[in-house]
Amino acid sequence: MSDIKRKSFFFFVSVLGICAIALLGYGYIFSAGKPQPEPERVAVSTQTASGRADATVKPKYVRGVHLTAWVAGSQKLRQPLEKLIEETELNTLVIDIKEYEGEIYVPGYAKAEQYKTFVSAVPDLPKYIAELKKKKIYLVARIVVFKDSLLPKRRPDLAVKDARGGLWKDRSGLTWLDPYNKENWDYNIGLAERAVKLGFDEIQFDYIRFPSDGNTHNCVYIVRHSSVSADAAIVGFLQEAHKRLKPLGANISIDVFGLTTTVMGDMGIGQKIVEMTRWADFVSPMVYPSHYAKHEYGIPDPNKEPYHTVYLSIESAKKRLPPSKLRPYLQDFSLGVHYGAKEVREQMQACYDNDVAEWLLWNPRCAYTRAALKAKEFSTVYDKKPLPSYIHVHEKKSAKTVEASTATVFGVDVSSETLKETLLKESTTAAVSVKEAAPADESTLRR
Numbered sequence: 006m007s008d009i010k011r012k013s014f015f016f017f018v019s020v021l022g023i024c025a026i027a028l029l030g031y032g033y034i035f036s037a038g039k040p041q042p043e044p045e046r047v048a049v050s051t052q053t054a055s056g057r058a059d060a061t062v063k064p065k066y067v068r069g070v071h072l073t074a075w076v077a078g079s080q081k082l083r084q085p086l087e088k089l090i091e092e093t094e095l096n097t098l099v100i101d102i103k104e105y106e107g108e109i110y111v112p113g114y115a116k117a118e119q120y121k122t123f124v125s126a127v128p129d130l131p132k133y134i135a136e137l138k139k140k141k142i143y144l145v146a147r148i149v150v151f152k153d154s155l156l157p158k159r160r161p162d163l164a165v166k167d168a169r170g171g172l173w174k175d176r177s178g179l180t181w182l183d184p185y186n187k188e189n190w191d192y193n194i195g196l197a198e199r200a201v202k203l204g205f206d207e208i209q210f211d212y213i214r215f216p217s218d219g220n221t222h223n224c225v226y227i228v229r230h231s232s233v234s235a236d237a238a239i240v241g242f243l244q245e246a247h248k249r250l251k252p253l254g255a256n257i258s259i260d261v262f263g264l265t266t267t268v269m270g271d272m273g274i275g276q277k278i279v280e281m282t283r284w285a286d287f288v289s290p291m292v293y294p295s296h297y298a299k300h301e302y303g304i305p306d307p308n309k310e311p312y313h314t315v316y317l318s319i320e321s322a323k324k325r326l327p328p329s330k331l332r333p334y335l336q337d338f339s340l341g342v343h344y345g346a347k348e349v350r351e352q353m354q355a356c357y358d359n360d361v362a363e364w365l366l367w368n369p370r371c372a373y374t375r376a377a378l379k380a381k382e383f384s385t386v387y388d389k390k391p392l393p394s395y396i397h398v399h400e401k402k403s404a405k406t407v408e409a410s411t412a413t414v415f416g417v418d419v420s421s422e423t424l425k426e427t428l429l430k431e432s433t434t435a436a437v438s439v440k441e442a443a444p445a446d447e448s449t450l451r452r
Contacts, residue, residue, distance in 0.1 A: 060254055061143050061206050065385045066362040067287075067332055069097025069145065074110040076371045077101075078127035086371065090142060093378035098137065099145040099209060099365060100127075102200055103193070105179065107155025111146075114199045116192055120159040134204040145258070146205040150193050150242070152212040154179045163189055165216065166225035175219040184215055184238045185228045187245075194246050198253065207256040209289070210246070213239060214276050236277050243284035258287040258332065279325050288326065289365060292318040293336040294352070308342045315355035316396060323359055331356075332363040337373055346376035353377075357387040 117123040157164035297307035307314040
């Protein structure tokens with residue numbers, strides 16, 4: 006073959022190779038821009054979860070209350086709540102199986118035994134679950150995920166580190182698990198799997214976020230931390246949970262800050278409600294009126310206007326998520342303003358007027374307002390009412406207020422924990438008094 010022919014041949018091959026690479030690259034870029042397929046869902050609202058003979062059919066509308074493990078473990082303390090469910094529209098119990106202290110309340114989880122994190126707060130849990138299933142009560146297991154004061158003591162390598170040395174701690178002196186570390190994902194999802202196998206119908210993940218209370222600038226993670234990587238880690242955890250829990254027939258729900266319904270960013274904690282909810286069946290924004298700063302949503306004092314505050318919060322959420330996915334936590338406690346049946350019912354009505362028919366009540370003492378609840382026959386219906394005139398008056402103001410609030414949560418800088426931590430979230434403080442059979446003081450409210 007002559008030099009000219011040889012050169013022509015190699016030139017021709019080179020051109021073909023370049024074209025092929027270009028086409029492949031174009032195809033990759035083009036396909037990457039396509040929307041990805043949605044995860045499969047299990048329609049447990051009309052049938053029992055697949056593969057589980059003991060599964061309770063999800064009620065048409067979930068309406069429930071939260072129980073600490075210590076209340077659930079006391080026959081004396083849980084009986085009034087069971088009676089409340091029998092006589093009212095309530096049909097669901099949310100029971101703690103892991104709190105922020107890191108204690109695990111579910112027996113038979115190998116890793117809890119390995120790290121000595123199991124605490125027998127509910128000695129008869131399997132029997133209790135069986136009794137509740139007979140009564141067709143829908144059971145939700147609540148897991149506090151990344152805020153954990155116990156496992157980091159056993160496995161410091163799994164914790165968020167402090168740039169100054171040692172383990173990073175928040176303002177309350179509590180440690181956190183590193184949300185980037187997949188061993189922490191496995192630890193919590195493994196617990197969820199165990200709970201489902203014991204009979205829980207749904208897993209509710211709480212504290213599924215990064216720390217915000219304390220000097221977070223000193224937080225050191227196993228990977229370079231940024232808003233993008235944080236969002237990816239939280240969504241990645243939920244995607245893995247979906248992959249492992251859905252085949253077991255369980256529903257998945259998540260608890261999020263109330264302002265995630267309106268703020269477009271992740272508020273510095275990795276919580277983007279739309280992206281997270283793709284891998285969850287239900288989302289519970291904690292829309293407690295007492296937790297909003299004055300003039301939030303254009304309301305002079307949100308704590309004094311429970312209907313107005315919750316209505317605007319849920320209305321904002323509906324613009325980003327379908328109403329069928331929303332199941333807000335409502336306030337059934339007093340903090341600064343007395344809350345009774347009227348205030349609790351107003352929050353429920355705010356949900357109904359947004360066509361959101363499900364809700365959960367939170368009271369750290371597990372003492373719920375009987376007069377706020379309707380009779381059992383109302384558990385499958387809801388009534389909408391004409392909107393008050395003041396709702397429309399404040400809509401434009403609220404939009405501006407929310408825009409100004411993107412750097413804050415409940416009126417407090419996101420770099421600090423906000424009232425969500427400092428006032429309500431640590432509910433086990435109240436639970437300690439339950440252990441001692443003494444009533445919790447209202448000042449111990451945490452959520």
